[in-house]
Amino acid sequence: MIQRGYRALVLWIMWSAAAIVVYANLYQDTSVWHFVSHDSSRITWVIITLFMLGVITSLILTILLTLESVMVDDLEQTAKTKGWLGIENTKKKLCIANFFESLKTVINNNGELNTETLVNVELAVYRRTAHGLEVIGNLLITLGLVGTVVGLTLTLTGLTGALEALGQDQEQLLRGLRSAMGGMGTAFYTTLLGSVLGGVLLRVFGHIDENGVDSLENALTRICLVYCSADFKPSAERDVRVLNNEILTLTKNIEKLQQNLVQSKSAIAAFADELTEMQARDNNTQSLEKTITLRKQYLDTLREEFQLRRMTRGAWWRVLVNSFRKT
Numbered sequence: 001m002i003q004r005g006y007r008a009l010v011l012w013i014m015w016s017a018a019a020i021v022v023y024a025n026l027y028q029d030t031s032v033w034h035f036v037s038h039d040s041s042r043i044t045w046v047i048i049t050l051f052m053l054g055v056i057t058s059l060i061l062t063i064l065l066t067l068e069s070v071m072v073d074d075l076e077q078t079a080k081t082k083g084w085l086g087i088e089n090t091k092k093k094l095c096i097a098n099f100f101e102s103l104k105t106v107i108n109n110n111g112e113l114n115t116e117t118l119v120n121v122e123l124a125v126y127r128r129t130a131h132g133l134e135v136i137g138n139l140l141i142t143l144g145l146v147g148t149v150v151g152l153t154l155t156l157t158g159l160t161g162a163l164e165a166l167g168q169d170q171e172q173l174l175r176g177l178r179s180a181m182g183g184m185g186t187a188f189y190t191t192l193l194g195s196v197l198g199g200v201l202l203r204v205f206g207h208i209d210e211n212g213v214d215s216l217e218n219a220l221t222r223i224c225l226v227y228c229s230a231d232f233k234p235s236a237e238r239d240v241r242v243l244n245n246e247i248l249t250l251t252k253n254i255e256k257l258q259q260n261l262v263q264s265k266s267a268i269a270a271f272a273d274e275l276t277e278m279q280a281r282d283n284n285t286q287s288l289e290k291t292i293t294l295r296k297q298y299l300d301t302l303r304e305e306f307q308l309r310r311m312t313r314g315a316w317w318r319v320l321v322n323s324f325r326k327t
Contacts, residue, residue, distance in 0.1 A: 005069035008212035043147040045310015054136040058205040065212035079227035133206030139200040151187025
């Protein structure tokens with residue numbers, strides 16, 4: 001069983017696989033891509049470009065609807081247990097966040113609440129995009145018909161040239177017949193691409209997205225009417241629930257503050273230990289510096305004594321020779 005939030009995306013992937021199969025059949029059976037690459041009117045290029053634009057738009061819209069639907073499913077589970085207060089404290093994104101923010105504003109101002117109208121307003125951007133896919137599909141069909149007219153025009157022009165060259169110029173006759181056959185190809189292939197890509201494939205993509213928007217609107221309306229309607233009307237019970245929720249929130253904040261204080265105390269203690277270690281290291285460093293200074297002074301004293309003895313006794317090699325003589 002497909003989860004409700006992923007239904008639109010799964011249907012889109014399945015229909016994309018069907019579209020790829022259709023493309024493959026067109027490529028193998030009718031050599032449509034050979035004609036597209038040699039189409040002098042470039043109408044087939046425009047049809048394929050608009051179709052790819054519609055597919056990319058449909059994919060982006062489907063992904064956004066999937067994210068929104070999954071979020072709505074999670075909010076519905078929250079609303080079953082905690083009602084409107086649970087939804088109010090939940091993080092939300094995209095159009096769902098705008099919808100609940102507007103709903104919160106209406107409730108706080110004690111305004112007249114119309115859930116269905118508010119849902120339609122907040123999700124209007126998705127519906128307009130899905131409707132735009134249908135417009136692109138209709139435009140592809142129209143371009144296919146335009147290509148048919150252009151192809152027939154090219155065919156008549158080529159036949160006219162061929163008839164004029166009949167019995168006079170064999171090469172001009174062949175060129176006219178080729179132009180007529182190319183015009184027939186333009187009429188056939190533009191009609192085929194426009195009807196298949198726009199009238200079938202892209203229209204189904206738009207229908208999938210429209211169903212996704214409808215499902216999202218129904219889910220939001222159900223949450224508001226079934227699980228949150230009691231919290232929308234001003235009453236003493238609602239005020240009590242709001243007060244209890246604020247008390248719980250305050251309690252959680254106090255607990256978090258206590259935890260932060262404990263962590264801060266631990267951090268301060270660790271910092272004090274580090275300062276103590278640094279002071280001890282500084283003391284050790286100072287004693288080491290004093291030892292090094294005393295060593296340097298001792299070596300300087302020895303050097304001065306050696307120089308004095310050398311001055312009184314002569315050169316050092318003489319002192320060395322005299323020492324050997326004495327022995």
